[in-house]
Amino acid sequence: MTALRVAVVGAGPAGLYTADALLRKRPEAQVDVIDRLFAPYGLVRYGVAPDHQGTKAVTRVFDRLMGKGNPRFLGGVTLGRDVSLAELRARYHAVVLAIGCPADRPLGVPGEGLPGVHGSGAFVGWYNAHPDHAAAEVDLARVRRAVVIGNGNVAIDVARILSKTPAELAASDLADAARGAIGASGIGEIVIVGRRGPIEAGFTNAELAELGRLSAAAPMVDAADLPEGIGDVAEAERRMKEANLATLRAFAGADPASKPKRIRFLFHRAPVAFLGGDRLEGVRLRAPDGTEETLSCELAVTCIGYRAAPPADVPFDAGTGILPNSAGRVAPGLYAVGWARRGPSGVIPTNRADGIAVADLVLADLEAAMPPREGDIIGLLAGRGAGVVTWDDWTRTDKAEIAAAEGGAPRRKRLSVCPA
Numbered sequence: 001m002t003a004l005r006v007a008v009v010g011a012g013p014a015g016l017y018t019a020d021a022l023l024r025k026r027p028e029a030q031v032d033v034i035d036r037l038f039a040p041y042g043l044v045r046y047g048v049a050p051d052h053q054g055t056k057a058v059t060r061v062f063d064r065l066m067g068k069g070n071p072r073f074l075g076g077v078t079l080g081r082d083v084s085l086a087e088l089r090a091r092y093h094a095v096v097l098a099i100g101c102p103a104d105r106p107l108g109v110p111g112e113g114l115p116g117v118h119g120s121g122a123f124v125g126w127y128n129a130h131p132d133h134a135a136a137e138v139d140l141a142r143v144r145r146a147v148v149i150g151n152g153n154v155a156i157d158v159a160r161i162l163s164k165t166p167a168e169l170a171a172s173d174l175a176d177a178a179r180g181a182i183g184a185s186g187i188g189e190i191v192i193v194g195r196r197g198p199i200e201a202g203f204t205n206a207e208l209a210e211l212g213r214l215s216a217a218a219p220m221v222d223a224a225d226l227p228e229g230i231g232d233v234a235e236a237e238r239r240m241k242e243a244n245l246a247t248l249r250a251f252a253g254a255d256p257a258s259k260p261k262r263i264r265f266l267f268h269r270a271p272v273a274f275l276g277g278d279r280l281e282g283v284r285l286r287a288p289d290g291t292e293e294t295l296s297c298e299l300a301v302t303c304i305g306y307r308a309a310p311p312a313d314v315p316f317d318a319g320t321g322i323l324p325n326s327a328g329r330v331a332p333g334l335y336a337v338g339w340a341r342r343g344p345s346g347v348i349p350t351n352r353a354d355g356i357a358v359a360d361l362v363l364a365d366l367e368a369a370m371p372p373r374e375g376d377i378i379g380l381l382a383g384r385g386a387g388v389v390t391w392d393d394w395t396r397t398d399k400a401e402i403a404a405a406e407g408g409a410p411r412r413k414r415l416s417v418c419p420a
Contacts, residue, residue: 004029005373007088009079010098011035012042013348014338016062017355018096019071025363031071036078038389038417042100046130049157050172053410058348066391075389080311082386090374094333094362097323101306101339110273116280120154120303127161129175129413140185143298147283149271150303151194151201156208158301159190159263163217170408189262195270198248199230205243217261223252225267306344328358335362389417
């Protein structure tokens, strides 16, 4: 029987957990993890907040997996540019797409394209040194008020990072440009705007409560916005929502003048337009009763979700923003996992369970004899002059980043692969 070959496109948690699950059950298989970036780890490296180093420690698990030589890491290889989906399918018995949801969902309101308005994917990518966004023009020098639109953990992350002092950010792996810009900014207030109320907010209490421990920023909530109880909610969500409400009540009772910066929660408001001439000057908000107000600001970050952005030859459902699939199966021999399969939700352990389930589906589909496949993809890429980044290449970059760190930071992120 032909040895099983599987390509996993995407070296984030979902892809790496899928590769691990495949090899645990079929150790003789050849699994290649392909990523368009030179560095692995996906959202762990480029999405998890740079001051949450404990969460990023999961990379040690992936290091042990990838250090064995199988799966192989093929970085710097872009699906749709260096190799087509059809060419992958001709060389592997199964192709698993773990390409995530890298594109920001637009609000679709006037003025969204003004300088000073950023989607959270781009903004988080900027402060996390993502190669796609590291050169983004983020001008914080003139910002006195920032508006963060959304009531999820990403909105909390953005508000917290913008509020922290240089000392609080010292032990993070914040991008150099962001470290300088945030440290020198004169932001005095950050307003977190939510379309719905505090009970419907999607942030977890650990993230929310962290705002109360900032050294220079005081969270503020209008007590009139807080209900007496959480009402009729699903039992699985009750504990989290009760904890959130208790934390918000504590914020409502705090002294906003106790610290130089404020983080203000504004519920039941929907943005209807961004205002300004050459740059953002304000955002118009609408309440449920139809009344509108204008909030002056020089920076706005929309944290309303993400969508997949696959190349043209990959099936895509524009309505849902993900790859059309049934439990992970997109087509015979083609699968989706992680955010590309289910949308931008869940935490890192969610992707582990997802990876195991999709790996089981792949192996169940391939129980019958497998036909021979075409040659190794390395030859194809070499013939096209594609510069493949190996795991050894990444390991050298990793060591160089750690060695370059200063002031208690865990690493100083590079924007390209380190020379040998």
